[in-house]
Amino acid sequence: MAQPKTQPKQGDTAKDRILDSSVGLFGQYGYEATTARKIAEAAGVPVALINYHFGSKEGLYRAVFEKRAPAIYDQRVVGLQLARSEPDWDRRVELVVKALIVPMFGLRNGSDDGAFGRILARELSDPSSEGRGIFRELFDPVAEMMLDALGECFPEWTQAEVNWAYQTMLGAMMIVMMDIGRIARLSGGTADSSDPEAAAVHIVAILTAGLKHRDRSQTKHMQ
Amino acid sequence: MAQPKTQPKQGDTAKDRILDSSVGLFGQYGYEATTARKIAEAAGVPVALINYHFGSKEGLYRAVFEKRAPAIYDQRVVGLQLARSEPDWDRRVELVVKALIVPMFGLRNGSDDGAFGRILARELSDPSSEGRGIFRELFDPVAEMMLDALGECFPEWTQAEVNWAYQTMLGAMMIVMMDIGRIARLSGGTADSSDPEAAAVHIVAILTAGLKHRDRSQTKHMQ
DNA sequence: AAAAAACTTGAACGCTTGTTCAAGTGCTAT
DNA sequence: ATAGCACTTGAACAAGCGTTCAAGTTTTTT
Structure with a gap:
């Protein structure tokens, strides 16, 4: 590879360089x-350029999401x-599962x-994020579409069953x-998260089977 | 309830009070x-008492894990x-799934x-955690036991299949x-993570079915 | 060519961080 | 009683934080 990991291209504007560099750092250090x-x-x-272009550190953080989220939404x-x-x-059913997972692993x-x-x-795991509202704005809409699609696949399921199924997929x-x-x-190298295709195939197989064959006897009357 | 959420009892020693108070804060703010x-x-x-009793902020952080992890291991x-x-x-199969999930939700x-x-x-989502090694020390041993138990349930599975199944369970x-x-x-209140029993029942049902009925045709020859 | 706007810069600001320190308190064992 | 030790305290430390500012440069508009 010619360039180190997330190092931005030299030709971009300063604003773009800040945006691209911060993704890797926010991901690595939080x-x-x-x-x-x-x-x-x-x-x-x-340093001053960050505040000039994005107002504040949180402004930059939001900008990172606003730049990347639409592509996932579209896919x-x-x-x-x-x-x-x-x-x-x-x-x-399998295609619905893939609609959730593939855009992310891609x-x-x-x-x-x-x-x-x-x-x-x-x-997602940061309680302070509620205040920022990033997920609510950028990801809840497509989540509701996923829930609708799941509900269409399994019309007899309760709302709770549909939602827990979605969360199970999301967690995996x-x-x-x-x-x-x-x-x-843990796997001695036989499973590797940096191979997204392999990961996707395994997880899609398990989740698809889980949705199609789940035992509803304990959950369908849970109100 | 007589006491607010994570407020420690007054009778405990200062060391215990620090330990108990920090759990809620670390969880909430990171x-x-x-x-x-x-x-x-x-x-x-x-403030000085934190460094006196735990050496450093990271020392306290480790102490939190060392206090809580053994109970999960035992269960x-x-x-x-x-x-x-x-x-x-x-x-x-269902009992293996429950052995992973119930101690945590409990x-x-x-x-x-x-x-x-x-x-x-x-x-788990913090790359800096590799340096701390908390998961490696405190949770990898029991993870390997879980993997062995899964492998016994499905002796024909490849190592990769066993491991991805475990990670799927872990993620859910x-x-x-x-x-x-x-x-x-998202669920309009019909699914609620603060009701751990309900969450466990739904997730165990999906995961158990996913393990038992997964389609191996795409994965069994993945080397 | 002149004026306006947008962008870039290095230094500085006030504030908070984790940690240290010397002094003080209270229990425990001799 | 008294020495020893573990514990507690408030103040202080240097370092690093996000942000601001005035001055400079570049680009765009008139």
């Missing part, structure tokens, strides 16, 4: 532990359209290096995005 | 954003013994309020522990 000076150094600009919408046009029921193939997924995982996806080597360590 | 002074204030002691071991003694194969019933689960989720569990209201928001 919002609090990522200092403005580290970002500025990585981008090769003075999920396309994935769900594909699922709805699938007449075969078995394949349809990131790791690009120059992203999984950093954005790690930021997402952090933001999340743990791959968060991983930083523990999966490879 | 390691970096939790300041020594906030912890000291919550425990009702001067998982018992759960796996129970699973191994179950002759019925279907029920055995925490939310106690005075813990889910804070420790949130710390775990953060630590993690997302409930991380949750801070999004599940209730």
Whole structure:
């Protein structure tokens, strides 16, 4: 590789360089532990430029999400359209699962290096994020579309069953995005989160089967 | 309830009060954003006591894990013994899944309020945690036991299949522990992560079915 | 070519961070 | 009683934080 990991191209504007450099740092160290000076150094600009272009550190943080989220939204919408046009029921369930997972894992193939997924995982597990409202604004809409699609696949399920199924899928996806080597360590290298295709195939297989064959006897009357 | 959430009892020693107060704060704000002074204030002691008793802020952080992890370890071991003694194969798979999930969700019933689960989720998604080695020391051993038990349930599976199955289970569990209201928001209140029994029943049902019925055609020859 | 706007810079600001220190308190064992 | 030890305290420390500012440079508009 010609360039180190998340180092931005030299030709971009300073604003873009800040934006791109911060993704890797926010993902690696978290919002609090990522200092403005580290970002500025990585981008090769003075610290003051962050506040000039983004108002504040949190403004930059939001800008990172606002730049990356739409692509995921679009890919999920396309994935769900594909699922709805699938007449075969078995394949349809699998396509819904893939509509959730593939757009996220696809990131790791690009120059992203999984950093954005790690930021997402952090933001999801951070109670302070409620105040920021990033998930509510940028990801809840597509989550509701996913829930509708799931409900169409299983019309007899209760709302709670549909939602817990969605969260189970989300969690399985999340743990791959968060991983930083523990999966490879535990598996002796046979499973590796940095191979997103392999991870996706395994997880989709388990989740699809889980949805299609779940035992509802304990849950369907849970009100 | 007589006492507010994670407020420690007055009778405990100062060391215990620091330890107990910090769990909630680390869970709520994360390691970096939790300041020594906030912890000291919550425990009702001067800041200097943290360094006296635990050496450093990270020392306190480690102490939190070292205090809470053994209980989870023990409960998982018992759960796996129970699973191994179950002759019925279907029920055995379910018991292995439960051996992973129940000890974790059980925490939310106690005075813990889910804070420790949130710390775990953060630590798992924090690349800096590799340096601390908390997971490697405290949770990898029982993870390997879980993997062995899973492998016994499905002797024909490859190592990768066993490991991805385990990670899928772990992720589904993690997302409930991380949750801070999004599940209730998305589900209109019909699914709620603060009701651990209900969450456990749904997730165990999906995961058990996913393990038993997964399609191996795409994965069994993945080397 | 002149004026305006946008961008860049290095230094400085006030504040908070984790940690240290010397002094003081209270129990425990001799 | 008294020496010893563990514990507690409030004040102080240097370092680092996000942000601001006035001055400079570059680009765009008139």
